[in-house]
Amino acid sequence: MENLSIKLTNIRHSFGAKELFSLDSLTVYQGDRIGIVGPNGQGKSTLLKIIQGELKPDTGRVQRAGEFNFFRQSAEVAEINLATIDWELMGRFFVPKNQVDTLSGGEATKFRLAQVLSSYEAGLLLDEPTTHLDQASIQTLIEELRYYYGTLLFVSHDRYFLNQLATKIWEIEAGKITEYSGNYDDFRQQKELENLENERAAEQFMKEKGRLESAIAKKKAQAEQNKKISLKKKQQNIRPDRLSSSKQKETVQKNLQKSAKAMESRLSQLEEKKGSQAERTLIFPPSKTLELHNKFPIRGDAFHLKKGEKVLFDRCDFQFGLGKRIAITGKNGAGKSSLLQSILNNEEGIVLSPKVVFSTYYQMSYKISGEQTILTYLMEQTEYKEPLIRSILHNLGFSQLEMTKPISGLSGGEATRIQIALLFTRPSNVLILDEPTNFIDLKTLEALETLIGAYPGTVIFTSHDRYFVEKNADEIYEIKDFRLQLS
Template identity: 80%
Template sequence: MENLSIKLTNIQHSFGTKELFSIDALSVYQGDRIGIIGSNGQGKSTLLKMIYGELTPDSGSIQKENDFHFFQQISEVDEEINYENIDWELMGRFFVPKNQVNTLSGGEKTKYRLTQVLSGYEAGLLLDEPTTHLDQKGIQTLIEELRYYYGTLLFVSHDRTFLNQLATKIWEVEAGKVKEYSGNYDEYCKQKELEKLENNRAAEQFVKEKTRLESAIAKKKAQAEKSKQVSIKKKQQHIRPDRLSSSKQKDTVQKNIQKTAKAMESRLLQLEEKKTLGIQRAITFPPSKTLELHNKFPIRGADFHLEKGGKCLFDHCDFQFGVGKCIAITGKNGAGKTSLLNSILTDEAGIILSPKVVFATYHQMAYKITGTQTVLTYLLQQTEYKEPLIRSILHNLGFSQLEMTKPIDRLSGGEATRVQIALLFTRPSNVLILDEPTNFIDLKTVEALEQLIISYQGTVIVTSHDRYFVERVADEIYTIENLRLQQR
């Protein structure tokens, strides 16, 4: 028999005027490993804080049968936390240098805080986006450490590799509800696809039944009206008494037809409406003759040497990026990925660019959108593409027709991020530069970004620690090792 770890009952919680949660009943059992996913702003972090006890729901109860450690996504390093019991061996495997905390990078601080949380054992563990800022080696080290954790694990993550390696259940947080799926992320996707197929079959059946009933009702009403007219005409004539019974029979037939029509109308009202879930179609970007690149390798490095802050990042290395390819650059934190992108953008010594290269860039969180024009108008003002294509890009990024008419100065942070991604693909360019584009965006946006990159006809250079994302979009993968770009 499974032992209960957490039980949520009749949870109601709002943020301002927005209802975040309405949960009837939800249970977690000892040994569960639950990955929590959902769009930005759905309340995933709030859910963890309520389970931990940092927040109290507006109503309902949370029953906990064991204590929990909690890794919060945004927090400063406190060196005093668990200092006596710190696992220095794990700190070493995370490659955190023994420097002053204020000198550590963002990724190193995340590793430091993770080590503090994992150094002391509790029967429950809550992790909120633990892979943010971690390089691939750091993510793999964390996965290996958590494989041997046998308590109850709940974690919020947008990293699909992390979800696949650790989750045995998925909680999908959407529209105030939490729905549980068995298995890891890939198995969740299969179940969601099956749900979509079943829903669309039900939607087709609904349309057929609705059409059939509406047609039958119309026919019955027409029959009833015809019978009524015949009956009125007969009554107006001088009919012998022995033939009145025939007229009465016709009145009865008319009433039965009307009764049948009303029964059908009742059935029509009781039909549960099902709407077809849309299938995301690939976007086709129209080719631009003015931006067409004829150079086979529009971006090259020749004896490229780069030093930053007295540290050598690249030592006289050569590389060449092919036209129309998606190039992924990976490497540990501090290896020089962002510095390489900046060198390409600024055409530094050792970088050779085709004269026709036109860049469009995406830097995570580097946006500020002001103005009162709608999302659609804002994008149309900055592109040569036609409105149908812009609508398609916005639709793929999760904007409804109504949301496209929302003023840009009223966008949430997540919505503004999606507009920034849309803007990247609407500006005339033949080379996209994307620096860690999957940080802080939800899975639906990540998957939409993947489709846009795959559809884009130019050259793409992207840095990312998200292994799943890289394998989905990249034609060529390079790792920064030994002050060189090494192709995998």
């Protein structure tokens, strides 16, 4: 018999005027490994805090068997009791023995993970544990968690991480939490089946609605015709032997009207079914001014780069092909972002085609302000026609109504999606994306992949997200031994 680890009963919780959760009952059993997904701003981190007891829900009861360790998405790195740390794990994470205030973002994340994992409790809560981690560190974390036999709940947008560890998926959206069995790929298959069923239900609804509306119109037309005939007969001299025939026609008319009202009642009781919105096909118009003919528009010729006393690249040669999707991978601190910056600045050792026009993406690198609508804001910064801009916004999850929303009222997640939209609305022939998968939810991530697939130019990106890299890259380069090595 399974032992209960967590039980949530009648949980209701709001943030301001927005209701985050409304759930009757949710249970977790010992040994469950639950990946929590959903759009940004839906309350994933809040849910972990409620389970941990750091936050009290507006209503409801939280039951938890035993203590839980908690890795927070963002927290200060604190000095530790050296006797309690697992130094072997610190070594496998390659955390340097520096002062904590000198650690990089990735090193700080690994340091905090090692702290949390150094002591064993019956439960473990992880909030975005792979943020800032390179692929090697993510794999180390996966291997460490494989041997954790307690209850594991974790929030993540990393699909590879979810696939490797989750045996259940909780999807949080629109105040509801839905449980799916299996890992992320299993979850996607179940969602696709749900969407297919919804499409069929929506199609059946439209057919039944059309059938009833047609039948109602026909019955009303028959009743109206019968009424005209009856009125005409009344205006004539009706012989006694024809009186019964007139009354029969009035009865038929009433029956037709009654039948029409019955069908109208049935129509009003039909439960409307809506299918999922299909993505609009994106076709970026060709531009003579942006057309490149150089087979390798970006090259490295004995490229050498130092940061302080640290050599990142030493006489490195490379060439990035026209129209290719190129991923740059490597350990934290290997020089991925520095390489992209050197390309953008056309520094010594970088050879660019004269007609290269860049469009760049840096996570939350600016603030949006102003009172113009989202659509107007983007139209002011592009040469493309409005239908294409609407298609880009649609693919990023903006409804027609939301496109008229003022940019001053955007949430953080919406601002991120606008930043991605800007990347594609500014005419260019080379995209540069530095860690685009950090902090964006899975729906936005999938929308970004659709846009990259439709983009006609060259794309160069860095990412620690293995799933994203493998799905989108034609060529994968790893920074190793001060060179770019093709994987």
